[in-house]
Amino acid sequence: MSDKEVLLTPDGLKKLEEELENLKSVKRREVAERIKIAIGYGDISENSEYEDAKNEQAFIEGRIITLEKMLRNARIINNEEIDLETVSIGSTVIVEDVEFGDTMEYTIVGTAESDPGQNKISNESPVGKAMIGKKKGTIVEVSVPAGIIQYKIVDIKK
Structure with missing residues (x-):
């Protein structure tokens, strides 16, 4: 995603900020716990729970980066x-x-x-x-x- 201006209404800004906060405070912890549990099952090379959790973690981290960039480049339409x-x-x-x-x-x-x-x-x-x-x-x-x-x-x- 380029650094182009992101136009948001005040309501849109609030929704993006809430999503970012939820990803950082709730979802990160949940997926870290899933990874810890999956590692506890032993051999991770053929562990689907581990793979799923790692994929979800990658998605969450990617979305956090995207949201942070959008909020940095936001222009609010009042x-x-x-x-x-x-x-x-x-x-x-x-x-x-x-x-x-x-x-x-x-x-x-x-x-x-x-x-x-x-x-x-x-x-x-x-x-x-x-x-x-x-x-x-x-x-x-x-x-x-x-x-x-x-x-x-x-x-x-x-």
């Missing part, structure tokens, strides 16, 4: 920075599918926070990228595998 005239990171956007009339609500976030299941989409995703900088009433076109979807920006909120 509510005051969110413009209600144009879509930006931190905006909650209500859009209408021009063809079908379905209405959806998305919050535009940095890639580190994106969670499509929670309707938090990245500013670098096709839909997010198409909406950034646009105003209410604008129709944006998004290329998807099935073709092009047109969304009308109905409202922009904080």
